[in-house]
Amino acid sequence: MHLKQLVNDKECYEQFQEYIDKLISMRQRSIETANDSTTMYRQQGAIDVLRKLKLLRETVNGPTN
Numbered sequence: 001m002h003l004k005q006l007v008n009d010k011e012c013y014e015q016f017q018e019y020i021d022k023l024i025s026m027r028q029r030s031i032e033t034a035n036d037s038t039t040m041y042r043q044q045g046a047i048d049v050l051r052k053l054k055l056l057r058e059t060v061n062g063p064t065n
Helices: 002-008 010-033 037-053 056-061
Strands: none
Touching: 002 010, 002 056, 010 037
């Protein structure tokens, strides 16, 4: 119920998307400066999860046909 309110409130969801984009940018910068492969892989995993969060509206509301 609370997720539907978040994803269907245009202004709130846009702010959420912007926040996710900032987090992705931060993780990408961390990859660029990573000194070891473990750190790089962790950052890649975090980016993957953040990108899935960007699809939250579609997941909560279901497919639109």
